[in-house]
Amino acid sequence: MPRISVELEQFSYPDGTVALADIHLQVARGDFVGILGSNGSGKTTLLRIMDGLIKGYRGKVLLDGEDVTRLHPRDIYRKVGLVFQNPDDQLFASSVFEDTAFGPRNMGCAEPEVRGRVEEALASVDMAEYAGKGIQQLSYGQKKRVCIAGLLAMGHEILLLDEPTAGLDPMGEYRMMELLTRLNRDQGVTVVMATHSVDLVPIFLHRLHILSRGRLVRGGTPEEVFTAPEELENVKLRLPHIAELIYRLKHEEGVPFSRIPLTIGAARREIVEAMGR
Numbered sequence: 001m002p003r004i005s006v007e008l009e010q011f012s013y014p015d016g017t018v019a020l021a022d023i024h025l026q027v028a029r030g031d032f033v034g035i036l037g038s039n040g041s042g043k044t045t046l047l048r049i050m051d052g053l054i055k056g057y058r059g060k061v062l063l064d065g066e067d068v069t070r071l072h073p074r075d076i077y078r079k080v081g082l083v084f085q086n087p088d089d090q091l092f093a094s095s096v097f098e099d100t101a102f103g104p105r106n107m108g109c110a111e112p113e114v115r116g117r118v119e120e121a122l123a124s125v126d127m128a129e130y131a132g133k134g135i136q137q138l139s140y141g142q143k144k145r146v147c148i149a150g151l152l153a154m155g156h157e158i159l160l161l162d163e164p165t166a167g168l169d170p171m172g173e174y175r176m177m178e179l180l181t182r183l184n185r186d187q188g189v190t191v192v193m194a195t196h197s198v199d200l201v202p203i204f205l206h207r208l209h210i211l212s213r214g215r216l217v218r219g220g221t222p223e224e225v226f227t228a229p230e231e232l233e234n235v236k237l238r239l240p241h242i243a244e245l246i247y248r249l250k251h252e253e254g255v256p257f258s259r260i261p262l263t264i265g266a267a268r269r270e271i272v273e274a275m276g277r
């Protein structure tokens with residue numbers, strides 16, 4: 001059974017904006033999935049629907065086979081955590097420790113367990129040494145990591161992340177993807193992330209869904225999705241630079257375009273393998 005199943009006919013905001021229509025997608029246990037789309041394509045709305053924050057749509061969204069609109073929020077948040085685009089919308093306690101401890105305390109954990117969960121979660125996101133720091137003393141990327149730690153401390157098995165690499169510099173973007181890859185691969189966390197970053201992100205993801213004007217227009221492995229540059233342009237996206245480069249090189253050598261997906265796949269395997277070393 002998929003962990004999340006979305007069969008959505010339509011969702012409109014109260015002002016009549018049709019934000020999503022005809023969305024059919026499933027997230028399996030252990031998946032690392034991207035929702036790729038340009039600004040305003042509906043990514044945030046879709047994540048909020050998966051997290052049960054938005055209701056009133058035509059269709060059905062199931063979490064482990066149960067209708068999210070009928071589940072108590074507590075039962076959703078036991079399994080699924082949403083990381084907001086802007087960490088300042090999520091973090092509110094004064095220190096890194098206190099913020100990460102909020103969820104486990106709220107779940108009724110005793111203080112020694114809270115401490116254990118917080119330490120483990122902060123170590124998972126490479127923030128253990130910042131436990132005593134004030135939230136306002138952190139960089140933007142560090143704040144994003146603390147947001148993730150707060151959800152891991154509650155034991156979430158599914159992370160929904162809204163633009164986790166937005167606002168990060170190239171190294172920060174790489175390190176964030178490396179962190180998510182580690183959580184997915186080593187800790188079994190199912191990851192769904194919304195993004196408009198076509199460069200680094202598709203190298204790490206298992207599957208991609210392209211969202212355009214509220215509709216899913218294409219889906220598959222990164223290799224499959226990035227075979228059609230014209231289609232990407234139609235939805236205001238482009239080929240990743242690595243694919244563009246490979247395409248140009250191969251094109252000049254007269255290698256057919258159909259060979260490119262294999263090469264993107266090989267690049268991805270090499271990078272992920274190198275990270276594991």
Ligand SMILES: Nc1ncnc2c1ncn2[C@@H]1O[C@H](COP(=O)(O)OP(=O)(O)OP(=O)(O)O)[C@@H](O)[C@H]1O
Nearest residue numbers: 013015017019037038039040041042043044045046
């Ligand atoms: N509260 C709202 N009321 C009315 N329309 C809304 C509301 N929130 C979002 N929308 C509209 O719904 C559509 C999808 O918005 P959404 O925020 O889901 O897109 P997005 O892909 O996450 O965009 P971005 O990449 O810019 O964050 C857009 O047309 C947006 O203007």
